[in-house]
Amino acid sequence: MASVIKLSYHRRLFLMLLAFAWTIVVCFIGFQYFREKQYKSDFLNAKLQLYNTNILKGLESGEAYEEYIKNIEKPFEELRVSIITLDGTVVYDNMLSTDSLDNHRMRPEVSSALKNGSAYNISRHSTSDGRAYFYSATRGDRIVVRTAIPYSATLQELLRADWNFLGIMIAVSLTMSTLAFFATRRLGKNIERLNRFAAKAEKGESFDEEEAFPRDELGSISNHIVKLYAQWQKSIKDRDIAYETALREEQEKIRIKRQLTNNINHELKTPVASMQVCLETLLSGIDLSEEKRQELIGRCYTNNERLRRLLCDVSLITRMEDGSQLIGKEPVSINNIINEISDELMIMPDEERFTLHAAFNEEITIEGNTSLIGSIFRNLTENSIAYSGGKNIYIYLIENDTKYCKIRFEDDGCGVEEKQLPRLFERFYRIDKGRSRRMGGTGLGLAIVKHAVQFHGGTITATNRPGGGLRFDFTLGKTSDSNT
Numbered sequence: 001m002a003s004v005i006k007l008s009y010h011r012r013l014f015l016m017l018l019a020f021a022w023t024i025v026v027c028f029i030g031f032q033y034f035r036e037k038q039y040k041s042d043f044l045n046a047k048l049q050l051y052n053t054n055i056l057k058g059l060e061s062g063e064a065y066e067e068y069i070k071n072i073e074k075p076f077e078e079l080r081v082s083i084i085t086l087d088g089t090v091v092y093d094n095m096l097s098t099d100s101l102d103n104h105r106m107r108p109e110v111s112s113a114l115k116n117g118s119a120y121n122i123s124r125h126s127t128s129d130g131r132a133y134f135y136s137a138t139r140g141d142r143i144v145v146r147t148a149i150p151y152s153a154t155l156q157e158l159l160r161a162d163w164n165f166l167g168i169m170i171a172v173s174l175t176m177s178t179l180a181f182f183a184t185r186r187l188g189k190n191i192e193r194l195n196r197f198a199a200k201a202e203k204g205e206s207f208d209e210e211e212a213f214p215r216d217e218l219g220s221i222s223n224h225i226v227k228l229y230a231q232w233q234k235s236i237k238d239r240d241i242a243y244e245t246a247l248r249e250e251q252e253k254i255r256i257k258r259q260l261t262n263n264i265n266h267e268l269k270t271p272v273a274s275m276q277v278c279l280e281t282l283l284s285g286i287d288l289s290e291e292k293r294q295e296l297i298g299r300c301y302t303n304n305e306r307l308r309r310l311l312c313d314v315s316l317i318t319r320m321e322d323g324s325q326l327i328g329k330e331p332v333s334i335n336n337i338i339n340e341i342s343d344e345l346m347i348m349p350d351e352e353r354f355t356l357h358a359a360f361n362e363e364i365t366i367e368g369n370t371s372l373i374g375s376i377f378r379n380l381t382e383n384s385i386a387y388s389g390g391k392n393i394y395i396y397l398i399e400n401d402t403k404y405c406k407i408r409f410e411d412d413g414c415g416v417e418e419k420q421l422p423r424l425f426e427r428f429y430r431i432d433k434g435r436s437r438r439m440g441g442t443g444l445g446l447a448i449v450k451h452a453v454q455f456h457g458g459t460i461t462a463t464n465r466p467g468g469g470l471r472f473d474f475t476l477g478k479t480s481d482s483n484t
C-alpha cells in the first residue's frame with residue numbers, strides 16, 4: 001500500500017491562500033469583463049437613443065418620414081431606421097418595404113420601449129431579413145422609433161471588452177502569491193516549533209531550543225506558552241498548597257457544623273428535659289389540681305414551641321448556606337414589609353407595644369426573596385422587643401442607587417456593651433442567657449439576619465445608638481446579580 005504524502009503546515013496554508021487569492025482574481029476578471037461589455041453596450045445605446053429622440057422631435061413637428069430621416073445626420077453609416085406605430089404597425093423602414101413587414105409589437109425591444117419608454121437588444125436576428133442587429137428603440141407620443149446596426153465584425157470589435165487589465169491583474173496576483181509564500185513559510189516554521197514544544201510538554205521534557213520566536217503576535221503568544229511551561233513545576237506546588245488550604249477550609253466547615261450540632265444538642269436538652277418532667281408528672285397518676293395540670297400542659301406547649309422555632313431557624317440557616325442557588329427571587333417591596341410589621345405592632349398588648357417610626361421617602365423594590373427579606377426586619381424587631389427595654393423602633397433609608405440601598409434599624413433601648421457588639425451575629429450567642437430562654441429566643445435570630453443580608457449581596461454592622469439603644473446598618477443589593 002502506497003504511503004500517503006503529508007504536506008507540511010506551511011505548504012497547506014500556502015495552497016489554501018493561493019486558491020483563495022486566485023478565486024478572487026478570476027471572479028474579479030469575470031466581473032470586470034461583463035461590466036466593461038455592459039458599459040460599451042450602454043454607450044452605443046445612448047448614441048442611438050439620442051438619434052431616435054432627434055427623429056421623434058422632427059416627426060412630431062409634422063415633417064415627412066423619408067425626407068426628414070434622409071437629411072438628418074446618422075451616427076453610423078449602415079443604419080436601419082424603422083417607424084412603428086403604438087399598435088405595432090411598421091409605417092416606415094429605410095431598408096425594407098413596409099409591405100413585407102409584419103406587426104412588430106412583440107419584438108423584444110419594441111415591447112420593452114412601449115412599457116418603459118426605451119430599450120435595446122444585443123445581437124438579435126431580424127425575422128424580416130435574417131441578419132443580426134443591435135437594436136435601440138425609443139417611444140414617442142404616437143410612434144416608436146427603432147434604429148438598428150448590423151452585428152458585423154466591426155460592431156463585435158467595438159463591443160468587445162478590453163483585456164489589457166488582465167495582464168496587470170495576473171502580475172499583481174503573481175506578486176501576491178510570492179509574498180504569501182514567504183509569509184506562510186515563516187508562519188509554518190513557527191507552528192512547527194510550537195508543535196515540537198507541545199510534543200515535549202506532553203512527555204514532560206524540557207524545551208531547550210535556542211532559536212527565538214519572531215517579534216510578532218504569534219511570537220509573543222509562543223513565548224508566553226514557553227514561560228508558562230517553565231513555571232509548570234511551581235504551579236504544581238502551588239496547586240498542592242491550594243489543595244491543602246481547601247482541605248483545611250473543608251475541615252473548618254466540618255468543625256463549625258459539628259459545633260453547630262453540639263450547640264443544637266445543648267439547646268435541645270433544656271426544653272426536652274422540661275417537657276419530659278411535665279409529661280412524666282402528668283402520666284404518673286398523681287392527683288393534680290386542674291390549675292396545676294394546665295400549668296404543666298402550658299410548659300410543654302411553651303417548650304414545644306421553642307423547639308419548633310429552633311428547628312425552623314436551623315433549617316433556614318442551613319438552606320441559605322447549602323442551597324442558596326435554589327432559593328427563588330422576585331421583586332420585593334421593602335415598603336410593604338415595613339408596613340406589615342407596623343400593622344403587627346399595632347395589635348400587640350399595650351404593655352408590650354412598640355411604636356415604629358419609618359422614614360422612607362420613596363418606594364424601594366429589590367430583586368430578592370420575600371421570606372428572607374421579611375426575616376431580616378422581623379428578627380430585628382423581635383430582638384428589640386425582647387431585649388432592648390425600649391418602646392420605639394426607627395427605620396431609615398440612608399442611601400439608594402441603582403445597585404444598592406442602605407437601611408438603618410435602631411431602637412431606644414439599653415444597648416449592649418461594646419465588647420459584645422462583634423459577637424451579636426454568632427449562632428446561639430446570648431448576652432443574658434437566662435432571660436433569652438425565658439423569652440423563647442433560639443439564639444439564631446441575628447445569625448439569620450446576617451445570612452439573609454449576605455444572601456442579598458449586602459453587609460450588616462451593629463453599633464450602639466447615641467442616646468441609648470442598638471443600631472444596625474445594612475445594605476441590600478437591588479439586582480439578582482448582586483448576590484455574593
